Amino acid sequence: MKICLIGMTSPFRGGISHYTFSLARELARTHQVYLISFKTLCPQLRFRGRTQRDFSARQFHVQHMPLLSCMDPRTWSRVLNTIQRQRPELVVLQWWSVFHLLPYAFLCIMVRCFLRSKVCYLCHNVLPYERGRLSTIATLIAFLFVDRFIVQCRSDAVTLHRIRPGSVVQITPHPVFDQFRFTPDLTRAEAKRRLGVTGPTLLFFGQIRAHKDLEYLIDALPRVLVHMECTLFIVGEFYATEKICRQRIRHHQLERWVRVVNRYIPNEEVELYFSAADLIVLPYVTASQSGVLQIARSFNLPAVATRVGGLPEQVLHGRTGYLVAPRDSEALANAILAFFREHKAEEFRENIERTRSHYTWRRVADAIVSLP
Numbered sequence: 001m002k003i004c005l006i007g008m009t010s011p012f013r014g015g016i017s018h019y020t021f022s023l024a025r026e027l028a029r030t031h032q033v034y035l036i037s038f039k040t041l042c043p044q045l046r047f048r049g050r051t052q053r054d055f056s057a058r059q060f061h062v063q064h065m066p067l068l069s070c071m072d073p074r075t076w077s078r079v080l081n082t083i084q085r086q087r088p089e090l091v092v093l094q095w096w097s098v099f100h101l102l103p104y105a106f107l108c109i110m111v112r113c114f115l116r117s118k119v120c121y122l123c124h125n126v127l128p129y130e131r132g133r134l135s136t137i138a139t140l141i142a143f144l145f146v147d148r149f150i151v152q153c154r155s156d157a158v159t160l161h162r163i164r165p166g167s168v169v170q171i172t173p174h175p176v177f178d179q180f181r182f183t184p185d186l187t188r189a190e191a192k193r194r195l196g197v198t199g200p201t202l203l204f205f206g207q208i209r210a211h212k213d214l215e216y217l218i219d220a221l222p223r224v225l226v227h228m229e230c231t232l233f234i235v236g237e238f239y240a241t242e243k244i245c246r247q248r249i250r251h252h253q254l255e256r257w258v259r260v261v262n263r264y265i266p267n268e269e270v271e272l273y274f275s276a277a278d279l280i281v282l283p284y285v286t287a288s289q290s291g292v293l294q295i296a297r298s299f300n301l302p303a304v305a306t307r308v309g310g311l312p313e314q315v316l317h318g319r320t321g322y323l324v325a326p327r328d329s330e331a332l333a334n335a336i337l338a339f340f341r342e343h344k345a346e347e348f349r350e351n352i353e354r355t356r357s358h359y360t361w362r363r364v365a366d367a368i369v370s371l372p
Contacts, residue, residue, distance in 0.1 A: 001031045001032070001089050001090060001369050002031070002032045002034075002086065002087070002088040002089050002090075003027060003031050003032065003033050003034070003088055003089070003090050003091075003092060003368070003369070004033075004034045004036060004083055004086060004088040004090070004091045004092070004117075005020070005023065005024055005027065005033055005034070005035045005036070005092045005094075006035075006036045006037075006068065006079070006091070006092065006093045006094065006107075007019075007020040007023075007035070007037065007093070007094035007122075008020055008037060008038050008041065008094070009021055009024070009035065009037045009060075009062060009064050010054060010059050010060055010061050010062070011053050011054055011059070012037075012038065012041060012052055012053065012054060013051075013052065013053060013054035013056075013264060014054075014207070014264075015177075015206075015291035015292075016094065016096055016124060017054065017060070018060060018177055018179070018291070019094075019124070019174075019177075019291065020035070020037070020062075020094065021060040021061075021062050021179070022060075022175065022177070022178075022179065022361050023122075023361060023364060023365070024062045024064070025062055025361075026361035026362060026364070026365045027365050027368070029365075030365070031365075031369065034065070034082075034086050034088065035062060035063065035064040035065065036064065036065050036067055036068060036079055036082060036083075037064040037065065037066045037067070037068070038066065038068050038069065038070075039066045039067055039068060039069045039072075039075060040069045040070075040071070040072075041070070051264075054264075054266070054267075055266065056266035056267040056268060057266060057267075057268050058182065058266075058267045058268045059267070060179055060267065065082065067079050067082060068103060069103075070099055070100055070102065070103050073102075073103075073106075075103075076102075076103045076106045076107065079103075079107060080106075080107060080110050080111070083107070083111060083115070083117070084114070084115065087115065087117070088117050089117060089118065090117060090118045090119075090120065090368070090369070090371070091107070091111055091117050091118070091119045091120075092120055092121075092122055092368060093107070093108070093119070093120070093121055093122070093146075094121075094122045094124065095121045095122065095123045095124065095126075095142070096123075096124035096125060097128070098128060098135045098138035098139055098142070100142070101138045101139075101141060101142045104142055105141065105142055105144075105145055108145035108146050109145050112145065118148065118371065119145075119146050119148065120146060120148035120149060120150060120368070120371055121143070121146050121148070121149050121150070122149075122150045122368070123149060123150065123151045123152070123156060123160070123288075124152070124288065124289075125156065125288040125289075126139070126151065126156045126159045126160050126163075126288065127139055127159060129209065129211040129286050129287070129288075139163070140163055140164075143160075143163065143164045143167075144164075146167075147164070147166070147167045147168060148167065148168045148371050148372075149164070149167055149168065149169045149170070150169075150170050150171075150172055150364070150367055150368065150371075151169060151170070151171055151172075151288075152171070152172060152173055152174045152288065152289040152310060153171065153173070153288055153289045153309060153310025153313050154171060154310065154313065155288065155309045155310055156171075156288050156289075156309075156310065157169050157171050168371065168372060170367045170370075170371065172363055172364050172367040173289070173310075173313065173314070173358065173359055173363070174289045174290070174291060174293075174294050174314070174359065175294065175359045175360055175361045175363065175364055176294050176297045176298050176356055176359045176360070177291060177294050177295045177298055178298045179267075180267065180270040180271050180274070180295060180298065181271055181298065181299075182268060182271055183271060186271060186272075186275050187275070188275055188276060188278075190275075191271075191272055191273075191275035191276035192276045194272060194276075195233075195259075195272065195273075195276050197231045197259075197276065199229050199230060199231065200228060200229070200230040200231070200278050200279075200340055201230065201231050201232075201233065201276055201277050201278050201279075202230055202231070202232045202233065202277065202278070202279050202280075202281055202336065203232075203233050203235065203273055203274070203276075203277035203279070203280045203281070203301075204217060204232065204233065204234045204235065204236070204280070204281055204282075204283075205233075205235045205236055205265075205273060205274070205280065205292050205295070206235075206236045206291075206292045207236055207237060207239055208234070208236050208237065208238045208239060208240065208241065208242070208245075209239045209240050209241075210240040210241055211284060211285055211286045211287075212282070212283065212284050212285075213283045213284060213285045213306075213326065213327060214234065214241060214245055214283065215241060215244050215245055215248055216283045216326075216327055216328070216329045216332060217232070217281055217283045217329075217332060218232075218245055218248045218249055218252065218254065218258070219248060219252070219329040220283075220329040220330070220332035220333040220336070221252065221254055221257065221258070221333075222252045222254070223329065223330065223333035223334075223337075224333050224336050224337060225254075225257060227337055227341075228337070228340060229257075230257065230336075230340075231257055231258075231259060232254075232257060232258045232259070233259045233261065233273060233276075233277070234258065234259070234260045234261065234262075235261040235265060235273050236261070236262075236263075236264070236265065237262060237263055237264050238262055242262070246260075261273075270295065271299070274295060274296060274298075274299040274301055275299060277299075277301055278301075278302075278340075278345060279301070279302055279303065279304060279321075279336065279339055279340075280292070280293070280296045280301050280302070280303045280304075281303070281304045281305070281332065281336070282303060282304070282305040282306065282311065283305075283306055283326070283332055284305070284306050284308055284309075284311065284326065285306070285308065285326045285327060286308055286309060287306075287308050287309035287310060287311050288309050288310050289309070289310040289311070289313070289314060290305075290310075290311060290314060293305070293311070293314045293315065294314070294359060297314075297352055297356060297359065300349040300352045300353050301349075301352070302320060302321045302339065302344065302345065302348035302349065302352065303315050303320070303321035303322075304321055304322045304323075304324065304332065304335045304336055304339065305321060305322075305323055305324075306323065306324055306325065306326040307323045307324065307325060307326070308326050311323070316351070316355070319348070319351045320348050320351045320352045320355065321339075321348060322335040322338065322339065323335075
């Protein structure tokens with residue numbers, strides 16, 4: 001099948017870029033794939049981080065055409081012309097931000113009107129995590145012009161059926177990010193030594209946004225420290241709540257037990273933090289699915305996560321980790337303590353290894369090409 005895939009990839013950074021790389025690589029094994037990527041993303045003034053570019057020494061690069069700019073309608077026409085020349089049987093647009101409303105709506109309308117190509121959205125999240133009325137309306141408008149969707153959790157499928165009734169929706173779980181293992185023989189002991197820690201190590205990883213409720217994990221740590229010594233690594237660039245989180249660290253006098261790495265982590269450093277960790281913690285208040293959990297899965301790393309969105313589909317309670325209610329520091333602390341007290345590490349790691357075959361890129365590729 002000839003497929004046009006539209007999404008973000010290198011040199012832009014982050015989980016969507018990593019996802020596009022892996023998906024395009026998998027599709028290309030058995031299909032003819034044309035990847036159209038972004039020339040520019042949102043204006044830097046609207047971007048909360050330091051830079052949108054990935055300056056990793058080890059880049060995940062796949063052949064692509066960097067054509068699309070959300071703010072420049074001329075590029076929308078260039079993308080449409082490219083699609084017309086290639087005449088794909090299927091056009092797949094990755095959806096994760098309402099910022100793409102106008103170019104995506106334009107492309108969907110034009111392709112449906114003038115080509116015989118099928119069009120689908122591959123949704124990383126159906127609705128924005130930190131949403132208001134305008135962003136929800138923008139999503140509804142964008143979805144008017146497509147009736148085929150791939151989502152990555154049941155909660156997103158329910159939402160999609162509610163706001164876009166009658167559409168074709170396939171659920172395919174987020175695959176494992178397996179490209180971060182550059183040093184397969186890196187042991188946990190060696191990783192801890194390089195980071196200068198000993199003993200139990202907790203990890204919070206990824207962009208720090210308001211919906212991730214990091215402050216509840218910080219509030220849980222004193223309850224944990226009453227019973228055991230541990231180190232919490234907070235690794236990722238703050239997009240929100242930095243002041244609140246640092247105030248709570250000082251209030252609880254946790255400076256000795258908390259390491260804050262406030263920056264985007266380049267590809268080659270990811271394995272160090274996941275190899276050193278004994279447990280990853282996701283105290284989110286909203287979620288669809290989590291790419292961070294799928295990095296953790298590649299390291300067989302157990303998790304404590306909240307029972308929101310699609311996280312219960314990724315963390316099997318009592319088998320690969322623990323699930324707790326959101327915004328409950330006591331429950332977070334109790335789950336962390338239970339993991340270490342009951343010596344669940346080996347059992348959970350074995351279970352994660354056994355379930356990994358459920359989260360493959362081949363499943364996503366097959367779901368895409370099987371859309372009616």
